[in-house]
Amino acid sequence: MKLFKQFTIIIFLSFLGEVLHTLIPFPIPASIYGIMLLFFLLERNVLRIDDVREVSDFLIFIMPLLFIPSAVGLIDVLDELRASLTAYVIIIISVTLIVMVVTGRITQWFLRNQNEKET
Structure with missing residues (x-):
């Protein structure tokens, strides 16, 4: 029953x-x-980490499985992607490096x- 409650919390959020996406006109998923x-809710202590821990750990564990449909979709359109494959690879590598550098600097x-503050 605990897992059902945790999963219900995540599904409800x-x-x-989805409701906010419909109501707010920003291009945010x-x-x-x-x-x-x-x-x-976690930051304001309305929810505790323990309220969603097991289900979130499970979802993270199965995350690679969730990428399979996307990979199959890419394979289906591989012929169309081949024309621009070099550009895609360059963009992916560049953006990945930028994200790594910015994340490191912010951290x-x-x-x-x-x-x-501690000293």
Whole structure:
């Protein structure tokens, strides 16, 4: 019953994300709204980590399985992608490096500020 409750919480927040996506005219995916709601509720201690821990661990565990339909879809359109494959690879590598650098810099900034506050 505990897992059912946890899964219901996550599904409900996903549903609210869909509602927000419909109501708010920004080009933000509904799943992002749902994740932001989950973060807000966890941050404000409305929800505790233990309220969703087991189901979230399970969903993370099966995440690679969830990418299979996308991979199959790419294989279906591989002939169309081949014409621009070099551009896609360059873009993917560039964006990945940019995200890694920006994430590292932001993390370093947060760690430096946290260390300054502690001293």
